[in-house]
């Protein structure tokens with residue numbers, strides 16, 4: 001179900017956001033979301049099953065309906081006969097945002113409050129998020145914290161590379177994961193690609209984190225690390241696959257273009273390039289809200305949410321062929337460097 005609200009209605013929901021979250025959190029904890037998603041289910045049946053008062057539950061469910069997350073059928077005067085069904089995926093969505101491993105919880109640890117109420121000053125450049133968030137991290141602790149937080153949000157990328165693992169890796173031998181964080185994604189790829197070897201290319205300070213992932217994930221002889229800085233030296237050669245996962249969106253268009261050109265130069269003939277990040281859609285922009293807000297105060301982060309089209313065009317311009325967008329929670333854009341035998 002897609003609900004388009006007027007600006008006035010949306011403002012009412014926004015200003016009552018903490019209450020709406022409370023409703024959904026409660027519905028999750030009570031188990032109501034499981035029952036509603038399996039619906040349609042009658043109000044009287046729900047009230048009996050969960051030991052709550054029907055009239056109170058009716059109002060509670062109105063709160064959820066106002067968010068566009070429930071459909072309701074009220075056939076007659078008896079509110080007990082009103083039946084409800086939740087939109088598919090509601091339980092998982094609420095769990096992802098308020099549950100124990102919620103990314104939003106992780107995000108809330110960032111000092112966004114430094115901007116709150118001071119956005120006008122921040123827009124004028126008078127207030128910024130303090131120095132600890134400037135790129136690159138200055139201490140080993142900041143590096144570890146940054147990469148830990150990145151790895152926490154990798155779920156959708158892991159899911160998509162897993163889904164397409166046969167197509168991606170069955171004829172590949174060596175992958176370079178450029179800006180590959182602490183190696184979490186590379187380790188997941190190796191889980192599904194027994195003939196592949198993967199190296200993480202990252203700033204030298206990240207080496208111990210990749211070593212820890214290697215030890216923890218049991219790919220001792222297949223997960224490697226190449227320290228370097230892609231602004232200082234060309235990307236290393238000798239790979240038939242190269243990935244940029246949540247790397248290109250950190251940089252302006254000209255830099256993204258330059259990195260894709262570097263990848264083209266570095267890859268073996270016939271080499272595979274893979275780009276994965278949150279491509280811009282209305283949904284993704286909404287889920288990115290925290291970063292759009294927080295990064296207003298961090299000039300060293302460009303934060304570009306680009307449409308997948310930007311990359312399909314760029315890859316073609318640079319000379320890659322067989323460009324494709326593979327579906328997933330986050331899509332993958334892939335392409336191949338010509339083998340020279342065409």
Ligand SMILES: C[S@@+](CC[C@H](N)C(=O)[O-])C[C@H]1O[C@@H](n2cnc3c(N)ncnc32)[C@H](O)[C@@H]1O
Pocket residue numbers: 147150151154178179180181182201202203206228229230231244245246247250
């Ligand atoms: C936004 S994080 C993404 C990490 C990982 N790919 C993921 O999706 O979780 C960007 C990564 O690029 C790396 N990086 C940034 N600048 C770099 C540079 N100049 N050379 C090499 N790696 C760099 C960072 O250390 C970090 O691991």
